[in-house]
Amino acid sequence: MSRIGYARVSTIDQDLETQIAKLKAEGCGIIRSEKVSGASRDGRAELATIIDFLRPGDELVVTRLDRLGRDTRDVLNLIHECGQREAFVTVLDPHVSTRGDMGHIVLTVLGMVAQMERRFIKERQREGIEKAKGIGVYKGGKARIDHQRVAELLRANMGASEIARAVGCSRMQVYRIIQNYAQSTSRSDL
Template sequence: MPLFGYARVSTTDQDLALQIEALKAAGCEKVRSEKRSGTTTKGREELRTLLDFLRAGDTLVVTRLDRLARSMGDLQDIVRELKGKGVALKALEQPIDTGTSAGKAFLDMLGVFAEFETNLRRERQMEGIAKAKKSGVYTGGKRQLDHDRIRELRASGMGPSEIAAAVGCSRVHVYRVLHAGAA
């Protein structure tokens, strides 16, 4: 039964090395890896490539279930797809065996907890943003320049330095707007 590994971290500054090493030590012939959020399967090309490649009798191996999915819906979709192809799922750090009733129940419980953890993190993040907004620390995204106003000021005879001071940006930005408008 061929073993194929999948490793994932959420951000580019996180390291995949420990997961890849564990998957290879477990006997995985190939390991696909990517640095993408696990909250959705959209945009996870390495996962899609691996799921399309797997055949009956293969085993998909992950270090932990949350490396595969952080949403219960996505996890269930992946498990259904694997089951439909006759592919087993194994998690190295958790007793997952999709071939038994107990293993399936444990898989579902872990999926619920992974989704719960993601929702808690999102709630804490929203609370932190609300608190920062209330104290005036968080002001949102970057302010957009009013290109029409810059062009009007230039048409009225103002120079780039004066325009920059009037709209609160650098001369470089003024030149970019004026150049873009001329093109």
């Protein structure tokens, strides 16, 4: 029987260390982590690896339910798959496990409440943005990456990988910035 920890954050600039420390403190011998959205299971290779290798009696441990997923159906499907492999799921905050019948019920309710809460937050955010736009104060989110710096490095004949390392982002973000600049200006202006 193994305790296998799973840590996840949604973006590359978020930190996994707090989750990993909690999972180690809970005695997880194996911890898999990834930086990918929890909106769906697509692209979550580490979680898929854990599920594939679960044996009867193993326990998948996460710090919070939303680390498994943001959609109630996905979370319930994951819990069901673990159950099919005769493995358990434990959430540390609040502490709930599928080792008993009540654990399944509590996890189902928590998943539904979390999904409903996310919908309310998005709705309030959308309403706030619309109100701010109406009075002319909404300017959108701040750019996290210095687009001018990316353009300068591109003009210095640096490749996308080098630029990504220099400004602290992914290559894909560099490609998007380059594409946006190419669309808004002529290639010679870069």
